[in-house]
Amino acid sequence: MTIDREWIMIPSMNTPTNIRLRIGAASRSSGVSPHTIRSWERRHHALAPYRSDAGGRLYTEADVQRLLLLRRAVDAGHAIGSIAHLPDSDLARLGRTSALDPARELSNRFMEAVSRFDPESAERELNRAAALFPQDRLVREVLAPLLRDIGERWAHSEIGIAQEHLATSLIRALLVTLIRLQPPPAGGRPxxxxxxxxxxxxxxxxxxxxxxxxxxxxxxxxxxxxxxxxxxxxxxxxxxxxxxxxxxxxxxxxxxxxxxxxxxxxxxxxxxxxxxxxxxxxxxxxxxxxxxxxxxxxxxxxx
CATH class of the missing domain: 3.40.50.280 (Cobalamin-binding domain)
Incomplete structure (x- = not known):
């Protein structure tokens, strides 16, 4: 019989016997990338998983549910630093009330896709933004703030270098395509x-x-x-x-x-x-x- 190493039973002196998830399984169940989970734990103390005897993180179903609530609240526009301490009941209410405009919602979905290394979904969000917003607003309300957000997340270790490179490569590809698709210049010197x-x-x-x-x-x-x-x-x-x-x-x-x-x-x-x-x-x-x-x-x- 093959044992799924993402799910394990822990009969330990340090924790009650229970099913616990390793970080990869917790990430897939919650939609929050492992890098972001670690950042929320380390920087914001948003949750405190058990540790195995070997020191690995182990998450209960309650931990995964809290990650889901945190993700929904962040997607609704609430800063993780402002909500990490809240109980689950308050997080659930925040997740039902959006504090965002459409540009920010698109940006959040893009970053969540980048965090889980899903370039197809991230590219769809960029293409949706390009279709919804006039070109000047696309720059001011979506792309310029998004690039600042990417830089800040990287500076605060909320995303890694690989995710930062993925995000900027997708934005670069979009901009190059949009430049090529512009109508012929009206004339004049370049x-x-x-x-x-x-x-x-x-x-x-x-x-x-x-x-x-x-x-x-x-x-x-x-x-x-x-x-x-x-x-x-x-x-x-x-x-x-x-x-x-x-x-x-x-x-x-x-x-x-x-x-x-x-x-x-x-x-x-x-x-x-x-x-x-x-x-x-x-x-x-x-x-x-x-x-x-x-x-x-x-x-x-x-x-």
Missing amino acids: IVFATLEGERHEMGLLLAAFLAAARRRRVVYLGTEVPAADLAHAARNCNASAIALSLVSAGDASDALDLLAALAPRDTAVWLGGSAAQAYAAVAASRGWKVLAGTDDLDAILV
Whole structure:
């Protein structure tokens, strides 16, 4: 007879004899990923499973029911840190009252699918968002907040690197597809989108390129880690109206920006965006460049 190792009987001095589930079975039963379960236990003390004699986590049916209630409350828009201490009866009420708008609900379903490594379901949620929301709202209300949420969850160890990579790869694929599906540009000089050498963060850059394409601007998307000299060469050869740079990493980009200023065409504007762009505000002002605080600033100059 084959024994299912996910379900075990524990006759131990430390716990009463009972059926208990290992974390994989508890995850499948509750719909909460093992990584998230561990995070909720470690960071928020949302539940306290038994431990086997070997130290492994073991969950009762009551634990699984609590995980279900916690998941439903989180899906309804309640922060885990605010509800982890509540009794099951309160969690059940929270799960019946949604605190979310449709954009947030879509984002939560996307993240839950990512957490359980279900790319098909996650992609369906992204496609649903793209169908439901106008393009500017898709960026502002769904994709930009979702990317911030992914970063915060990773920073707080609520998702792992593999899940973060899965989420961003799916969003990247959506944005690339949407850019390609835009109507032909209305004409005019193109905008070159890139990051400088050493800057690998791409998602904000892709969002900006998508906004420009949605505004029927010509987009030349070069991607990440483009040397300043090559960037200037590209701008000159395509007669770019602007170079849009995303600056996110903490490294010093001063030398690359100096080289770009020396080599770029004088009639090509330079726009700096991203979380690190403000550090170069004085340099940008001295050169007549623009620092964009977010998508609203970009949209204002694209109109």
